[in-house]
Amino acid sequence: MATTPYIQHLIALPSEHQVYANARLTTRNGKLICESGLRMAVHQLEALDQAQLAIPPFAVTSIDNTLTAEELYQDFLHYLQSNTRLKQLSQTHLNHNVLKTCCTLACRYPVIKQHLTVMRSQLSDTYQQSLFCAWLSTIVMQHINKQGAEIGSMFIAGLCHDIGMLHIDPAILRSTRELTVEQWLEIKTHPQRGHRLLAQIPKLPSSIAQTALDHHELPDGTGYPNGKLANSIHEYAHFIRLLDSLFAIARKHPDCNLGDVTPMLEVSLNIKNDAVGRALIELLTPLKSPQTLVPIELMPYFTEVVKSELTHTLTCTKILHKCLLSFGFKHQHKGLHALQNAMFHIVSAIDRSSVINSAYVRFLEQTAQQQLSHYYTEIERAFIMNKEVRFQLNKLRQNLWQVVTKEHGDLSLELTDCLMALEDVPEPTTARELNDLWVMSL
Template identity: 25%
Template sequence: MSHDQQSFVTDDGSTLWEPLQLGVYADYLARLSATNPVIVTDDIMAADGQLLLPRATVLDQAAIARWKHKTLARPLANSIQLSKSISTDDLLQHLLDTIRSTEYFQSLAERKHPISSLEPACAKLSSLPLVQQFLTVMAAQMSDLYERTLCVSLWALYIAQEMRLPAQDSGEVFWAAITHDIGMLFIDPQVLNKTEGLTAADWRQVQRHVEISRRILMDIPGISEPLVTAVSEHHERCDGTGYPQAKVESELSLFGQILAVADSIVGIYFNRFKAQGRRWREVIPVLEMNRAAYLYRSCDIVTTMILRSELPLPDVVSGSGVPEFAERMLQQNLQLQRWFTQLRDCLTAVGYTHGDRKLHALQNVIFHVATTFKGSMLFKEDLRESLESMAGQEGNSISKVVADASLAQQEMTFHLQRLSRMLQMYISSNDAKDPKILARLQEGFTAIGGYIAQRNTPPDS
């Protein structure tokens, strides 16, 4: 999952997931078994030696419910087999269906990236039965996540090819993308499906999917160390604002940075534009405002790829809706400025000699946001004049620069909301080293919390 992320998991994840417990994934298997029988291939034993399910038994919800309190001798996924799993041909067909149903991917395939390049990339699946199992369960039980995974995989492969990486390296990036969100199969669906805003505790639970994916992939034969590293880094950011390790660019692998960009692009598009029937072209200004967080070369490549597709940018609004649209943008700009000022004052008033790495990271984010504000088109006088002119007229269409400004405004809202939640997580984590600093941050956050409540949006991840 991608882009709209929070930082700072307050523990290392090692005690947050127990693969020997019958948890969320077991429930998914039990539901799937009703239409695609899940067969026990090896006796399922409890850690205390008790036989729970003998070989050749069909796994069902009753069995899961009966033994839910038991600790297993080995992970459940290693003791079962699905009657039908996604094959190499199935995966290839699913990718082809994604390309043919997506105008942008179809254009890329016609102009630069032939469909034939997918066949060798997909061939590896036949040697990874556990990955087949996880993908099959994901496709059946978390179909939206599977759809996104396919898109991330195409983006990652295309970016790697544009970088002219060797075919083997491009394949590793592709498989890192295919497997990067396997850990989501073990996260409480009640948290993932929340319609209201996530709490700090909810965010920490969602973030665990990275560590879970890493731990699962480490134990699968045929999965390389660079692939596992890339998966563990797909929510890291070059400016140190990612998770789980808050790495900076010099600490990140190339594969991990490619995957992070691909995952973010898909998150931005699916969460902000797809439901409105808008185009991939509209991702560009959002990506441009986040260059500090990603590998610059990847950003340039993505922009080039999107523009190469030659898909037009539709008008955001036209006709009688123009004045109201322009007035909304003006009012939103004022609110963004106030929000930014409160965050800046809250984080800078505590000084910089506290020696707290996590607090320093938060302060670095506010500097990044300040740079984005200064360099963005949102507060340039000519844009304001253009908006004020449009606000009093009818029959106009929105120019490209104003359309991009509208997208940039949405992205700035995201940045401020993200930083506000990161601050909230830091305050609630008990990681602050100085009680006086914590008290000042809590006081400043009281005013900022109102903005979060007004603008609670789902994560792009």
């Protein structure tokens, strides 16, 4: 029998984290695994896994030197010191007494302490992402004058939203190859695994488990694991998903200021109007770079790229919109409804952007001809907003293909025609002079 992921993590813990039995552990037929209070060897942990106990391994084991509230707080400080832009935001807005209190609150729960200890040791990237989400959610909740209990719940939700990753096969998480369909499907179970774990912790606010379950759901119903629509997704989860996206950008582009990517967040918030998300943008906007992201001498090339990308977006949107409207809305096809919802959210985001439209493309032509340098920052904003819209369009395209592969008959044929029409749209051009700019690879 294969060893379950969490046991694999326990086995791989370094020597300072010895694992002990909390009770006398036996197999179902009464064979002794380990006496209460004794350190567990590898073969005993494996036997514990195979014993198929009625309660999970973390409920019958303890770990030496689990993370303390002070160590958790110091981890936050170390993480913030490593990034000058995060440090700047903390110096201006973070109340360290509140952060210390939140760390103490999280460490009151032994199951959370144990899992964070294991995550810190075995999944360091996930741990850093959890720190980022907990830290920034605390700042935003303070900014909008939320009370202590709400700040604490959001903090723990940010810290624990990916705790289910500890129950995913470590080999999959370490893989540098493209994931198979089966591997990707397993990773997509981490919200349910996290929810199941957190929901069983006595006196833990239910909002925390619900955030873990919902943080990959999307307003249009195309998220996972349950394909929920906007109003049924927990409000914390909307925000944590936004922070996850921000963390991914910050990790991929360490030279960027968080304020420079707020246009991407604006597009997401045009899809889901979220007061907490608006507060995040308000906090990050002052961190924008004081100068343009693209050197002045490269702006003529950049303006041409923006024109090309906006034209591509508008053309693809028109094709998708026409196709998905043609089916009407009285059908009972859940997958098609999800595609239509996604399309409406994208169109709404485009309409609210004020820059992704044919009139702005014409304005870019005028700007290039007259070298209107005072508009260069706005052009960068249009480019970054459009990057997020293109991401949403590509995701819609992938979901459309998934529907096609499962369907037969007229629906499949019409959607296939739509996909073929999208293939005929020329890809945006990119000047090689811009290849070294981080903003181009957003």
